[in-house]
Amino acid sequence: MSEGSTAALLTFAGYTISVFVLAILSNRVGKGKDFVGEYFLGSRGFGVWAFALTFAATNASGGSFTGFPALIYTHGWTLALWIAAYMVMPLVSMALIGKRMNQIARKTNALTIPEVLRARFESSAVGLVATSLLIFFMFFYLLAQFKAGGIILSTLFADEPLFQSAVSYVRQMTMNIPWVSQAEPDYLLCLILFAGAVIIYVVYGGFRAVVWTDVMQGIVMFVGVILMLGMALWQVGGLETATRKLEKMIPPEHGTAILSTASASNVDQTFAKGTWLFDSGNVFRLGELATIPKGQSTTEPVKILKITTPFEIEELNTKWKAGRIADTGLRVKVTKLEAYEYGAGQTGTYVSNPGPDSANELGFLAVGTAISFFIFWPFAATGQPSNMVRLLSFKDTRTLRYSIVTVAIYYSIIYFALIIIFCCARVLMPGMEIAPDQTMPAFAAQLTQDAGIPWLAGLLVAAPFAAVMSSVDSFLLVVSSAVVRDIYQQHVDRQAPEKMIKILSYSVTVIVGVLAVLCVLNPPQYLQDLIVFATGGLAACFLIPMLLSLYWPRMTANATIAAMLGGTGMHMGLTCWGYLTSQEFRAYSFLGVNPFIWDLVGSLAVALIVLAIGPKPNRDLVLKFFHDASASRG
Amino acid sequence: MVQEHDPPVDPVYKSSLRELKWIFVIWLLHFVWVVGYCCAFGYPPPESELITVLGMPSWVFWGVFVPWISATLISTWFALTQIQDHELPDSLPAALATRSDTQTESGT
Structure with missing residues (x-):
């Protein structure tokens, strides 16, 4: 068992225990208060840190730590312009409607967004339409975040022997269950672990537990990003060096190749995705698992990535000759190569707009797209019910004002740091175009390994995990509150006793969570x-x-x-x-x-x-x- | 619609509306700065010389980094000095709220 994988397991264990402790504490704090107001809105009593960090963490979903790093890695500095509207997002998404919506919600005792609209017009039809549309769209969100949680956990535990034993057990247990057996057993196990943890703490602690865990997750994200920034800049030799090297880089080429060995073997030979291949001075990376069947000496055509930047080719060849990269002895016969639609063969594309793109001949960020994103980010965030519902929970206007400042500073540091970190990653870690979504955990592992502190990888990878978790818990509560408060209490039984509402709230949260898990066993x-x-x-x-x-x-x-x-x-x-x-x-x-x-x-x-x-x-x-x-x- | 004997305009509504207009102005100012600068200097012709400031391409520094600092400072100033504090109403107890809703609907 490696030091790094043990740390990953310990980090997850410590993290999960902390989450449950917070849920237990919040359950105790909420006792004796009106159940519905406490479960769905924490009795509207949150101060600056709790409110600011729950807002920031909910908004920074798994995409900020998986998809965004992948985009920076693939397209370079142009992502600074792509994400630039985040500079005004805290002000726009919190101050544009925050004070006024909170006032109306308090005036009418509304706890959900459909309820605010229903109360504003005293119209059941408005509430019903809003609830239906909210549940419809929000469910897709839940699916995506559950899937991301399962994937991040399986990456975190991949090298853990105990986890591998559990995966074998799950495989045996599920092989005859229809639908479930189609899921990869490691993903299935992680999905169940992740969903179980989230559903239990949301049911037990309600909105207050969600907010308190968001605070912890917000801190984990911040610490993780700052540590990564320091290590990345130190290892690359400063930002100036990173940008200058990035300028010299040429986008790689995707393609397929037939791999061959000198002689046939009497057993199947497999080569993992990500294996480096060296042939006649060229450098390739395997884009999928390759197998040479026993008795044969070649593979079927497999996906490869051809490195095209001269200094990367030189560095990788040097490492290979020095024995720092394993020698597979494979010959590579390229059958197809596709250059980038924009930026192929050019230097300088990673440090300018529109940035290289493998599929779009206009590049990644054409001028029109840049303009659109400056409008999209702040106003789309303002329109998200998961953000809006947080604006119902602050205790006074002073809390709102100070939270805007906190989130503005928090986002400035986090997002600009992420851009710098993954521009450095592009220089320090070649060939991640084969699996861009793995850039964050892979770079965390490489940075800590190279710095001689592999145990830290667990903490760094906890950052994206925290981001996903903080989004899932919020979405789960928004959907269940819509069902209980906006449908049952408004249209089925307006005088339902608190005990009934309590049972219903817990049941709906569990049912929505389980349904989402079943849907993402085989994600569309x-x-x-x-x-x-x-x-x-x-x-x-x-x-x-x-x-x-x-x-x-x-x-x-x-x-x-x-x-x-x-x-x-x-x-x-x-x-x-x-x-x-x-x-x-x-x-x-x-x-x-x-x-x-x-x-x-x-x-x-x-x-x-x-x-x-x-x-x-x-x-x-x-x-x-x-x-x-x-x-x-x- | 407003009549002579109507109660005065709600102060929270009035101040929120004023703040909303300023937020649009702040957003627009940074929109013009970021998009304008980056469109003018961030899309250089191929093979042009790279100029860096503090290790980042100069278009990132002047077109994203500096306006980002500006936006953070303005957001801070605006939140601390321009957003007005108000006493927000206390929520009604849930049972009372449900009763009053029922009465309102039956009355309309």
Whole structure:
């Protein structure tokens, strides 16, 4: 058992124990308080650190620590422009609607986003439409985050002998169970471990446990990123060196090759994905598992990556000749090579826009895309119900103000550090284009190994795990609160006793979690696209209706329903259009503009049309939400 | 719609609306700065010389890093000095809220 893998196991064990301790504590703190308010909103009593870090951690989902590093590694410094709108995101997503929404939620005792909209117009129809759309889109989110949690854990435990024994046991146990047996046993085991931990602490501790664990996870993420930044800059020789080397790099080439040995063997020979191959001065990396069957001396064509940067080829050849990279003795006969659509054979593409791209001839970040992302990030974040619901939980406006400052500083450090870290990774760790999503754990392992402190890898890899966990717990609670509070309490039994609500809340949380696990045993092929679909869909559905409901006295229930359906309809329409034109589950960018902007235009246009032809707003509601009745009484 | 004898405008609504307008202005300012600068200097022709500032490409420094610091400082200033504090109402007890909802609906 290696020191690193033991550390990984200990880190996970320590981390899980901490999470359960926090759940137990929060359960004790919540005793004696109104159950629904405590379970779904922590009794609206969170101060600056708790509120700021739960907001930051929920927003920084698994994508920030898996997908984002992969993009930086693959496309270089252009990701600084891609993510630049995060500079204003804390201000926009917290201050734009925070104070006003919290006020209305308190005035009406609303605990969920559909409830805020329902109470604002005293309309069950508004609440029902909002709840239905929220559950529909939010479920895709849950699926993606559960899958990410399972994958990160399986990477963390991959070399652990105890884990491998457990995997063998799971394989035997599940081989005859339909549907379940199709899942990889290591992934299945990790998915069950991850989901079990999250469901138990959410059920036991409710929103307060979610917030407290978010605080811990926020700290873990911060510490992990800072440690990685220091080690990456030290090992690369400073940022100037990293950027200068990055400038000289040429995008690699993807392709296929037939591998051969000098003579046939009497057993199957397998070569793991990621194996380095050296032939006639060229350097390749294996993109998938390759097998030479017994009695034969060649493989079928397998995926390979050809390194094209001269100094990388030289360094790798030197390491190979010095015995620091294993010699497979394989010959490589290339059968197909595909150059990047943008940036092939060029230097300087990793340090400028639009950045190299293997599939897009315009590069990764064309000007129009850069503009779209500066609009998309802050406003799409504002429209996410998981963020909105946090804005219902702060205890006073001072907490909101100081939390904006905290999150602004937190994001500045985390996201800029991530860009620098993974630009360094591109220089220090060649060939990760074969599995870009593994860049973060692989680089953590390499950095700590090279620094002579392999035990630290466990802590660094805990950062993305914390990010995924903090998102899953929030989404789980948003979905279950929508079912219990917005459907059962509003439409089935308004006078349900607290004991019944308690049992129902726990049951729905468990059922939603188990359903999500069953769905991601065999994740759909286009899961990543489904996440984009869900993010855009939620913002398209909720941003405009919420903004107009909070700030425009003329807004009506009919217009709110129309805006939600209009945004959703536009989102669905553009997604169908995209599928018909490109056969990919991706919304169509009409006139080259980000589909999210069209969604907002659609939502707003429909709302304005309905307002123009529909009835005027209820005057009592306008007085209730836009005037200060207490002042006139005084 | 507003009538002469209506109670005064809700102060939380009034200040939130003012803050909303300023947030849009701050976002727009940084949008123009970042996108404008990066479009002008961050898309150089191939083979052009790389200029770095503090180890990062100069377009990143002036087009992303400096505005990021600016946005953080402005967000801090805005949150600490321009967002107005208000006494937010206390939530109603759940049972009371449910009763009042029922009454409202039956009354309309």
